[in-house]
Amino acid sequence: MPSNKSVSNAPITQFINCRILRDHKIQREDLWVREGKILDPEKLFFDEKGFADTRIDCKNRIIAPGFIDVQINGGYGVDFSLASGDISGGVSMVAKKILEHGVTSFCPTLVTSPSSVYSQVLPQIKVQNGGPSGAGVIGVHLEGPFISEEKRGAHPPKFLRSFEAGAADLLGIYGKLDNVAMVTLAPELANSGPVIQELVRRGITVSLGHSMADLSQAEEAVTQGASFITHLFNAMLPFHHRDPGIVGLLTSDKVPSGRRVFYGMIADGIHTHPAALRIAHRAHPTGLVLVTDAVPAMGLPAGRHTLGQQEIDIQGLHAYVAGTKTLCGSIATMNMCVKHFRQATGCSVEDALEAASLHPAESLGLVHRKGTLDFSTDADFVVLDDALTVQETYIAGQLVWKK
Known part of the structure; x- marks a missing residue:
């Protein structure tokens, strides 16, 4: 009828x-x-x-x-972690340029910064739909400052914080969380449990990363609501057969039933060896989320650039903290990551495309709107x-x- x-x-x-x-x-x-x-x-x-x-x-x-990038620090000279200049204009410029990489939605990512940066930048990055003027902004990804000093990577140590008073510290540093989609934190920090629960209660995806956590600490964080791992293998304890650390979540039997742990991978051919990509994909294919972790120098020539409070050096396809060999994000684009992931793992075309679309949408609870052609x-x-x-x-x- x-x-x-x-x-x-x-x-x-x-x-x-x-x-x-x-x-x-x-x-x-x-x-x-x-x-x-x-x-x-x-x-x-x-x-x-x-x-x-x-x-x-x-x-x-x-x-x-359309591809969804849940971890991108900037590009084309725009640094999302800098409070100077026209912040919303910078986000709009990156949003426009990444359309050519197939990205239709993204999470502008802020690395560890002083609290003055969060109070200036966060209110200016609005969640908005995409269109001819650029990819949609799903919400901000806050990576740090509640992370481990030992595994800080390119994050400046003087701005790292701990949870003395639990969630109050978080709100004290970030201010309002209205436009936030994801927070990366180290679960071994004291009082992280109530913080994870508070973030999840607000509908924010909690990701484990830049962390010295062992497997039991990571599993505890998952039972409290954490559901993502920031750039698997990078800035965490390496896999060890007696305690596989955060990496062990991929095959953990302590993940509550009906829940899935997702994990970001920078498939740029530099951050993760092809064999490591293959191990992760074969162990837990439905959790793999391709991220670029692109730095502001993405799309620019080699030389000196910035990432938040740090100076970085672009040499070929590598982005280093200036004067060191510490990697600090990539200059890869999402379409490069999709191609490299497929080539490195020998996975199906479907798997490669879903790792950049379906899985990120699922990880952020957006699959009713994004990530499929349903x-x-x-x-x-x-x-x-x-x-x-x-x-x-x-x-x-x-x-x-x-x-």
């Missing part, structure tokens, strides 16, 4: 001659879009007797959900060739970038 719901007269676009990623498989199907959402063609035909207003021939290319989700997607090179990027069904 025809539905009694009022039928929209908005134009309908049908993408034809394409292979789309749906239900973990690339299938030969058309994609239908109306008012920024993915349409169910059966309802359209049988309930509405509707048809397409515009047809777009995809020339046998792949359509996959009916009535946001029509954010990328068109790729068989080499997984991004050809076009769409947000809300609108073409926002073309190669």
